[in-house]
Amino acid sequence: MKPHTNGGQAMNPAVLIPTSTQETASCPYCGAKTSLELPGNYKPVFVFCDGCGTKFIAERLQEGFQVMQVENAPCFSNPDCRELEMGAGDEE
Ligand SMILES: [Zn+2]
Secondary structure, X not given: OOHHHOOOOOOOHHHOOOOOEEEEEEOOOOOOEEEEEXXXXXXXXXXXXXXXXXXXXXXXXXXXXXXXXXXXXXXXXXXXXXXHHHHHOOOO
16 A cells, blocks of 8 residues: 555545535426435436426536436436446446
């Protein structure tokens, strides 16, 4: 082990969001206001609408966040798809 790499400060502070945040979004299906919690990173999350109960996706952006319908989300914005991609193999 090289001594100069220790200290636990390896993360880039510019991309760190310290905590999850509570947001309110309009459901992309029915427009109902739904509260959601975004994690402290840029991972997309599933949200269940308070109005119609439909699952949609919320994703943090550099400023604010966006919501989208699951069927319209690109793979990198879909938590399920991301998990498949990352679990399926080491390619890419
Ligand atoms: Zn809804």
